[in-house]
Amino acid sequence: MRARAAREGGGIEEAARLERHTFLRRVKDEEGACAIALAHTRDDQAETVLLRMLRGAGGLGLSAMRPRAGDLLRPMLALSRRDVLDHLAARGLHWREDPTNADPSIARNRVRHELIPYLERHFNPALRESLARMATVLAEESEVLAAVASDAHKARGHAESGAYVLSRAALNAAPKAVARLSVRRALQESGGLRAVGLRHVDAILELAALAAPSGRRLPLPGGREAVFHFDQVRIGPRAAAPEPFALPLSVPGTVDLPDGRSVVARTARGPVASSATAAVVAVPDAPLVVRTRRPGDRVRAGGRDLSLKRFLMDRRVPAHERGALPLIAAGDRVLWVAGQQVDGAGTDRRGYVRLELHGAAQRRDR
Numbered sequence: 001m002r003a004r005a006a007r008e009g010g011g012i013e014e015a016a017r018l019e020r021h022t023f024l025r026r027v028k029d030e031e032g033a034c035a036i037a038l039a040h041t042r043d044d045q046a047e048t049v050l051l052r053m054l055r056g057a058g059g060l061g062l063s064a065m066r067p068r069a070g071d072l073l074r075p076m077l078a079l080s081r082r083d084v085l086d087h088l089a090a091r092g093l094h095w096r097e098d099p100t101n102a103d104p105s106i107a108r109n110r111v112r113h114e115l116i117p118y119l120e121r122h123f124n125p126a127l128r129e130s131l132a133r134m135a136t137v138l139a140e141e142s143e144v145l146a147a148v149a150s151d152a153h154k155a156r157g158h159a160e161s162g163a164y165v166l167s168r169a170a171l172n173a174a175p176k177a178v179a180r181l182s183v184r185r186a187l188q189e190s191g192g193l194r195a196v197g198l199r200h201v202d203a204i205l206e207l208a209a210l211a212a213p214s215g216r217r218l219p220l221p222g223g224r225e226a227v228f229h230f231d232q233v234r235i236g237p238r239a240a241a242p243e244p245f246a247l248p249l250s251v252p253g254t255v256d257l258p259d260g261r262s263v264v265a266r267t268a269r270g271p272v273a274s275s276a277t278a279a280v281v282a283v284p285d286a287p288l289v290v291r292t293r294r295p296g297d298r299v300r301a302g303g304r305d306l307s308l309k310r311f312l313m314d315r316r317v318p319a320h321e322r323g324a325l326p327l328i329a330a331g332d333r334v335l336w337v338a339g340q341q342v343d344g345a346g347t348d349r350r351g352y353v354r355l356e357l358h359g360a361a362q363r364r365d366r
Contacts, residue, residue: 013106013107013108014194021036021072024036025071028071034071035071035072035073036071036072036073037073037074037075038072038073038074039076039084040065040074040076040077041076041077041079041080041081041083041084042077042078042079042080042081042128042129042132043080043081043112043128044065044077044081045064045065045077045128045131045132045135046116046127046128046131046132047108047111047112047116048064048065048135049062049064049131049132049134049135050111050115050116050131051107051108051111052064055197055198056197056198056199057197057198058180058198058201059138059141059142059145059177060138060142060181060184061197061198062134062135062138063135063136063138063139063142064135064139065077065135066139077132078132080128116128145177145178145181146181148178149177149178149181149182149185150185156170156171156174156182157170157182157186159189159190160234161236162190162236162237163190163234163235163236163237164186164187164189164190164234164235164236165232165233165234165235166182166183166186166208166232166233166234166235167231167232168208168228168231168232168233169231170182171183171205171208171209171233172208172209176205179205180198180201180202180205183201183204183205183235184196184201186233186235187200187201187220187224187235190224190235190236190237191222191223191224191236191237192222194221194222195221195222196220196221196222200220200221203218204218204226204233204235207226207228207233208228208233213228214228214229214230214313214318214319215227215228215229215318215319215320216228217320219238220235223237223238224236224237224238225237225238225239227239227318227319227320229316229318229319229320230316232318234318234320239320241323242292242323242324243258244291244292244323245257245258245290245291245292246289246290246291246292247289247290247291248287248288248289248290249263249265249287249288249289249290249328250265250288251265251266251267251283251288251353252264252265252266252267253265255290257290257326257359258324259324259359260359261326261338261357261358261359262357262358262359263290263326263328263338263355263356263357263358264355264356264358265288265353265354265355265356266353266354266356267351267352267353267354268280268351268352268353268354269352270352271352274336274341274342274343275341276339276340276341276357277339277356277357277358278354278355278356278357279328279335279336279341279342279354279355280352280353280354280355281328281335281336281352281353281355282350282351282352282353283350283351283352283353284330284331284333284335284353285330285331286330286331287330288328288329288330288335288353289328289329289330290326290327290328290329290338291326291327291329292323292324292325292326292327293308293322293323293325293327294332296332297309297327297329297332297334298333298334299311299334299335299337299342300342300343301340301341301342301343302343303343308327308334308337311337311340312325312337312340315340317340325337325338325339325340326338326339326357328355335355336355338355338357339357
C-alpha cells in the first residue's frame with residue numbers, strides 16, 4: 001500500500017481505496033455483476049466535504065461523492081451512520097470495525113472524532129445533514145455548469161498525441177467557472193484527475209492569462225506538465241529532454257533519424273525553391289551532418305541571417321519540440337531545418353545538393 005501511495009503521489013488512505021476498488025471490480029467481472037454497492041453514509045459525505053474544504057476545493061470538489069458514479073453505487077448515502085448501526089443492532093446483525101478508523105494520524109479520523117464533534121457542539125448540531133445537503137446542491141449545480149461548458153469545450157481544445165491542447169485565448173475569454181471545467185476536462189482526458197486540485201487548475205488559468213512565455217512549463221500530478229506555447233496550453237506527459245545526436249550524411253546518402261523519419265541527400269542540377277520537406281543547398285565546404293541544435297546555431301531565412309532560436313520562435317515551433325528537430329549542418333552553419341522552409345541556394349559553381357525529409361512524422365511548414 002505504501003509503495004502504491006509513493007508511486008502515485010497520494011496518501012495511504014487513497015492508495016487503500018484504489019486497491020479496494022481494483023479488487024471489487026475484479027470480483028464484479030468474475031461474477032458477471034453490473035455494479036458495486038458501497039456503504040458510504042451521510043457521515044462519510046460530511047467528512048469528505050470538510051476534508052476537501054480544508055484543501056481549498058471548488059464547487060465541483062465540494063459536491064463530494066455521488067449516489068452513482070459509473071459502476072459505483074452508494075445506496076446509503078442519505079442515511080446517517082447511526083441509522084445504519086441501529087438497523088443492524090435491531091436485527092441482531094454484527095459488523096466489523098476497521099481498527100485504522102481510530103488512528104489519529106489519519107486526517108479523516110481527526111475530522112470524524114475531533115473536528116465534527118467540536119463544530120456540532122459549538123456551531124451547528126445538524127452539521128452533518130447541512131454538509132451533505134450542501135454537497136447535493138453543489139452536485140446539481142455542477143451538472144448544469146458542466147453541460148454549459150461541454151457545449152463549448154471542443155472549441156477550446158483538442159486531443160493531440162496523448163496530450164490535450166487548449167486555446168489560451170478561448171480560456172481567457174470564457175467565464176472563470178467554465179474555463180476551470182475546460183481545464184479539468186483536459187486534465188481528465190490527458191491522464192485523469194488523481195491528486196489534481198483546484199490549485200493546479202487555477203495555476204494553469206493564471207499563467208494562460210498572464211501570457212506566460214512560450215516554453216514555460218508547469219509540473220502537474222501524475223508525471224504530467226502544462227506547457228505554454230504562444231496561443232496554446234499543452235497538457236500531457238512530462239517530456240524527457242531529447243537525446244542529442246550528430247549523424248554524418250553522405251551525398252548521395254540517407255540518414256535514419258531517431259523518430260523514424262529519414263533525411264536523403266542527392267546531387268541536384270540547380271537551385272530551386274525550398275519547402276518544408278525539401279531544400280537545395282550549395283555544395284558545402286565541410287561534410288554534411290544531421291544533428292540536433294547547439295548553442296550559437298544560425299540559419300538564413302527570409303533574406304536574413306537569424307539565430308536558430310529566433311527563427312524557430314518566428315515559425316512558432318513549440319519549445320518542447322525544438323530540441324529534437326533535425327538540422328542539416330556543415331561545420332557550424334545550419335543549412336536547413338528539416339520540416340521548415342529556409343532560403344534556397346543562389347548560383348554556385350561548386351554544384352548543389354538536394355535534401356529531402358521523408359516519413360510520417362513530417363511537420364507542415366509554419
